[in-house]
Amino acid sequence: MTSALEFDDVHAGYGPFRALFGVSLSVAPGEAVALVGSNGAGKTTVARVASGLVRPTAGAVSVGGVAMTGARPYRFAQAGVAHAVEGRSVFATLSVEENLTLSFRRVRGRAGVRGGLDQAYESFPALARRRHQRAGNLSGGEQRMLSMARVMVEVPAVLIADELSLGLAPKIVAELYDDLSRLRAAGTALLVVEQLVGHALELCDRVAVLDHGSVSWTGSSSDARGILAAGGLMGAGLAGVGPTGQAPLDHEKAGL
Amino acid sequence: MATDSSSVGADFLRAVLQGAPPGAVYALVALGFVLTYQTSGVFNLAFGAQAYVSAAMYFKARLIWGWPTVWAVLLSVVVLAPLVGLTLEVLIFKHLRSASAVSKLVVAIGLAVALPNLFDIIASFKPASGVTPVGVVPGGADVFYSVFGLYRFSRNELVDMGVALVAVIGLGAVFRFSPIGLRMRAVVESARMTELNGIAASRVAAFSWALSSLFAGVAGVLIAPRFNTLGSSDFFSLMVVAIAAAAVGSLASLPLALAGGLGLGIVIAELNTFLPRWGTDSAWVRTVQDNLTPSVPFLVLFAVLALVPGIRRVQGAGDPLAGVEPPPTARAGRPDPRRALAMRLLGAVVVIGGGVVVLTRGDQLWVYQVTQAVVIAIIFLSVTVITGTGGQISLCQGAFAAIGACTVYQLAVRYDMSVLVAMLLGGLVAAAVGAILSLPVRRLGGIWTAIATLAFAYFFDAVMIKLSWVGGGAASLLRGTAVPRPTLGPWDLSHEKAFLVFAAVVLAVVAAAVVALRSGTFGRSLIALRGSEVGAQSIGISAARTRLTAFAVSAFIAGLGGGLLAISQRDVNYGANFTPFAALFWTVLVVALGSRSVPGALIAAAAFALFEPLVLDGAVVGWLTRERHPLPSLFPIDGKWLFILFGLAAIQFARHPEGLVEYGLSGRSRPARPDRPRGRRSPNTDSAAAGDAAASDQRPAMRGNRS
Ligand SMILES: Nc1ncnc2c1ncn2[C@@H]1O[C@H](COP(=O)(O)OP(=O)(O)OP(=O)(O)O)[C@@H](O)[C@H]1O
Numbered sequence: 001m002t003s004a005l006e007f008d009d010v011h012a013g014y015g016p017f018r019a020l021f022g023v024s025l026s027v028a029p030g031e032a033v034a035l036v037g038s039n040g041a042g043k044t045t046v047a048r049v050a051s052g053l054v055r056p057t058a059g060a061v062s063v064g065g066v067a068m069t070g071a072r073p074y075r076f077a078q079a080g081v082a083h084a085v086e087g088r089s090v091f092a093t094l095s096v097e098e099n100l101t102l103s104f105r106r107v108r109g110r111a112g113v114r115g116g117l118d119q120a121y122e123s124f125p126a127l128a129r130r131r132h133q134r135a136g137n138l139s140g141g142e143q144r145m146l147s148m149a150r151v152m153v154e155v156p157a158v159l160i161a162d163e164l165s166l167g168l169a170p171k172i173v174a175e176l177y178d179d180l181s182r183l184r185a186a187g188t189a190l191l192v193v194e195q196l197v198g199h200a201l202e203l204c205d206r207v208a209v210l211d212h213g214s215v216s217w218t219g220s221s222s223d224a225r226g227i228l229a230a231g232g233l234m235g236a237g238l239a240g241v242g243p244t245g246q247a248p249l250d251h252e253k254a255g256l
Numbered sequence: 257m258a259t260d261s262s263s264v265g266a267d268f269l270r271a272v273l274q275g276a277p278p279g280a281v282y283a284l285v286a287l288g289f290v291l292t293y294q295t296s297g298v299f300n301l302a303f304g305a306q307a308y309v310s311a312a313m314y315f316k317a318r319l320i321w322g323w324p325t326v327w328a329v330l331l332s333v334v335v336l337a338p339l340v341g342l343t344l345e346v347l348i349f350k351h352l353r354s355a356s357a358v359s360k361l362v363v364a365i366g367l368a369v370a371l372p373n374l375f376d377i378i379a380s381f382k383p384a385s386g387v388t389p390v391g392v393v394p395g396g397a398d399v400f401y402s403v404f405g406l407y408r409f410s411r412n413e414l415v416d417m418g419v420a421l422v423a424v425i426g427l428g429a430v431f432r433f434s435p436i437g438l439r440m441r442a443v444v445e446s447a448r449m450t451e452l453n454g455i456a457a458s459r460v461a462a463f464s465w466a467l468s469s470l471f472a473g474v475a476g477v478l479i480a481p482r483f484n485t486l487g488s489s490d491f492f493s494l495m496v497v498a499i500a501a502a503a504v505g506s507l508a509s510l511p512l513a514l515a516g517g518l519g520l521g522i523v524i525a526e527l528n529t530f531l532p533r534w535g536t537d538s539a540w541v542r543t544v545q546d547n548l549t550p551s552v553p554f555l556v557l558f559a560v561l562a563l564v565p566g567i568r569r570v571q572g573a574g575d576p577l578a579g580v581e582p583p584p585t586a587r588a589g590r591p592d593p594r595r596a597l598a599m600r601l602l603g604a605v606v607v608i609g610g611g612v613v614v615l616t617r618g619d620q621l622w623v624y625q626v627t628q629a630v631v632i633a634i635i636f637l638s639v640t641v642i643t644g645t646g647g648q649i650s651l652c653q654g655a656f657a658a659i660g661a662c663t664v665y666q667l668a669v670r671y672d673m674s675v676l677v678a679m680l681l682g683g684l685v686a687a688a689v690g691a692i693l694s695l696p697v698r699r700l701g702g703i704w705t706a707i708a709t710l711a712f713a714y715f716f717d718a719v720m721i722k723l724s725w726v727g728g729g730a731a732s733l734l735r736g737t738a739v740p741r742p743t744l745g746p747w748d749l750s751h752e753k754a755f756l757v758f759a760a761v762v763l764a765v766v767a768a769a770v771v772a773l774r775s776g777t778f779g780r781s782l783i784a785l786r787g788s789e790v791g792a793q794s795i796g797i798s799a800a801r802t803r804l805t806a807f808a809v810s811a812f813i814a815g816l817g818g819g820l821l822a823i824s825q826r827d828v829n830y831g832a833n834f835t836p837f838a839a840l841f842w843t844v845l846v847v848a849l850g851s852r853s854v855p856g857a858l859i860a861a862a863a864f865a866l867f868e869p870l871v872l873d874g875a876v877v878g879w880l881t882r883e884r885h886p887l888p889s890l891f892p893i894d895g896k897w898l899f900i901l902f903g904l905a906a907i908q909f910a911r912h913p914e915g916l917v918e919y920g921l922s923g924r925s926r927p928a929r930p931d932r933p934r935g936r937r938s939p940n941t942d943s944a945a946a947g948d949a950a951a952s953d954q955r956p957a958m959r960g961n962r963s
């Protein structure tokens with residue numbers, strides 16, 4: 001089966017700064033992969049490459065078997081990639097309804113907008129109450145709901161969720177993860193970037209650990225859980241992830 | 257105009273009707289301005305220039321080529337206007353999507369200077385003075401329709417008002433309710449996030465620019481008949497008036513922009529109707545009437561900016577995906593030392609050598625031109641202080657300089673004071689005005705400082721300069737504003753060469769002061785503020801006091817330079833030297849060449865005064881060919897190229913705010929040094945390569961390890 005999202009030896013960076021060094025990764029339809037790693041490991045960069053925001057300097061990216069290397073982000077979106085970006089992921093100056101309309105209008109055409117809105121408000125009643133409010137004035141959790149509402153209505157082929165749980169109450173995080181598993185059941189390939197691995201491990205089939213811009217460990221979630229339970233495995237790069245605490249930064253050695 | 261027979265009510269109504277047509281004109285421009293601002297996120301001060309280009313094209317096609325109206329409109333409005341907008345978007349603004357609002361503003365100012373001149377050259381267009389451009393409708397200025405017997409609208413006026421009304425409804429509907437309007441607004445907030453929604457942001461942005469530029473064209477062609485002579489500076493000042501109208505609607509609402517425009521027109525008409533009645537009794541009302549009325553828009557603009565904080569938050573939401581952009585290339589923090597030394601030596605040789613040549617062999621004209629460069633350099637150093645060090649764009653340096661010049665004129669002519677003492681006092685008066693002005697302005701920051709100072713510049717231009725105790729009033733119209741040359745001890749500065757030496761000494765003192773200022777505590781506070789206001793405040797730097805000082809110092813230098821300029825030209829020459837539009841070019845020039853260093857200001861001044869005679873008139877080429885051949889027929893090149901070249905040069909400000917001079921000095925753009933390596937190698941990755949030992953998560957691509 002062709003994978004929904006595939007990275008083949010991807011290198012990427014920001015101008016002179018390089019962030020990824022040969023990342024290979026694939027997510028099958030209906031599969032969920034957790035991408036974990038310490039701060040600055042390059043998780044967000046992987047997510048950005050996967051939605052076209054950052055162009056790889058080498059290597060190849062494909063979506064649903066179609067080569068997408070170097071394509072503009074809107075092509076990725078049209079190929080079915082949805083990206084809930086780190087931090088604010090809604091248009092602050094547009095109203096809730098306009099945020100939703102913007103995506104529904106493209107995927108469903110003029111006639112489909114109304115239906116999409118109704119569906120979104122039905123599954124997220126909190127949004128219905130605030131439909132004419134500026135999205136920038138929503139709370140962090142409501143903004144997350146808004147960005148989820150867009151993908152819940154129009155199920156994407158690939159969803160990249162970057163730090164979905166950041167700064168949210170546990171209850172809302174649990175709800176969002178319920179939504180994710182529903183999407184997965186509908187066939188979406190999920191790439192879940194998380195700092196706190198608890199929820200992610202529960203949801204995902206596989207885990208990829210990113211360390212300094214390359215994948216240092218991949219395996220099933222149960223293996224990952226076992227390693228974490230055993231107190232973390234420094235060598236696997238799982239240190240600094242989740243409950244095991246931060247890895248010591250080795251300045252002296254690196255400064256050579 | 258007031259007739260005693262008619263009642264106050266009828267007069268009031270008449271003034272309303274009378275104010276509506278100019279109000280509609282303001283509204284037309286205001287609408288276009290709001291449209292550009294809302295659909296492109298650019299505070300487009302080049303809007304007036306775009307309107308001018310269409311108006312001039314229409315004029316040329318209609319009157320000079322004799323085309324029928326329809327074809328002329330098609331060419332100038334339907335074809336040329338969107339084409340200009342598309343070109344700007346594709347060549348310039350597309351690449352500046354995540355640049356700061358201030359950078360985009362500076363780029364737009366550069367374009368405001370460059371575009372009209374570029375058009376004039378390409379189309380070999382020369383505005384004929386006194387020839388009124390014809391309107392679009394036949395008999396526009398000759399056929400009238402009376403309303404209630406109170407006021408007669410000309411056809412042109414009716415068309416202006418009609419178009420403004422239709423535009424509000426049409427554009428408003430497109431902008432608020434149509435899918436493309438939604439997309440345009442989304443792109444303004446974040447082009448990248450719009451793309452994540454599957455929408456090609458570049459196409460939307462191109463459409464935005466085409467649409468708003470089309471409107472600039474419409475406004476330009478409709479407004480043209482109101483001007484005696486087509487001139488880009490008139491379009492620019494009309495645009496500033498329109499910004500005032502747009503500010504009433506927080507630069508966001510089309511209907512409020514229309515209301516603001518009409519309101520301005522009507523208020524001015526009412527003032528013109530009623531003030532003269534009371535003016536017969538007391539003289540001061542007359543003064544107010546003569547002077548206040550034209551300044552109403554600028555007062556409104558200034559007041560709205562200073563008093564309504566909400567307007568500054570309109571574009572509050574930044575691009576959440578700005579983090580995707582790589583950091584700006586390393587600022588030329590430490591230029592290659594050998595190269596810098598070489599350049600410094602070269603600079604010294606050029607300055608000293610040039611000085612010696614001019615003083616020994618220069619004829620009167622060259623001595624004069626070099627003197628101008630030296631004096632202008634002093635004024636330009638005031639831009640170095642406020643913009644380069646202070647990080648604020650001030651567009652009223654012309655007013656500060658004029659204050660200095662007028663002080664010299666007043667004190668020397670009316671009170672017989674020594675010109676040199678008057679020059680110092682002029683600087684102090686300008687400093688005081690700058691300090692007072694900074695009180696409302698200093699909190700604004702960003703583009704709003706620029707707009708508020710622009711409003712002040714126009715206020716000065718409309719009111720202050722006409723007062724008898726400033727610009728000399730009516731008396732100066734007859735007798736000019738002559739300023740004598742001083743004697744300083746044994747030296748008689750009425751000798752041009754002696755004066756040149758004197759000016760150079762003043763410049764050297766000011767330049768040394770600016771350098772000392774920058775490296776002192778004050779300069780460091782300013783630089784800290786430029787970096788982060790909150791951060792600077794947290795370490796005990798008072799933003800308010802520092803900004804006040806920056807404005808005062810900058811105004812002092814500008815005032816001093818302005819005074820010296822008046823002395824050097826033996827006349828204030830306000831119209832030629834200090835008008836807001838002329839001073840706009842100062843900022844453009846300094847910012848393009850380097851607002852952060854003294855050499856930047858010096859070179860900018862040299863460009864200002866000497867580029868035309870040296871390069872465009874072919875003097876350098878003439879010297880090189882040693883008069884063996886006649887000058888190539890290419891020369892003299894049109895002086896407008898000065899504005900085009902340096903106006904366009906300001907575009908690179910968005911990428912290299914340090915300016916061309918410093919950027920050139922730093923040589924090839926070297927990638928920034930990576931941060932101190934940190935992080936831990938993981939055993940899974942290959943760490944054998946020695947180069948990788950210093951693995952960091954930010955490696956310069958040049959090293960190419962691992963790739
Ligand atoms: N715009 C940028 N310019 C330069 N370097 C950048 C930029 N964005 C990220 N980086 C660098 O790229 C590397 C990877 O960053 P990335 O944001 O992908 O990390 P991350 O794993 O998402 O971290 P976090 O868990 O903190 O979100 C980091 O070293 C970071 O400093």
Ligand SMILES: [Mg+2]
Pocket residue numbers: 043044045086163
């Ligand atoms: Mg991240």
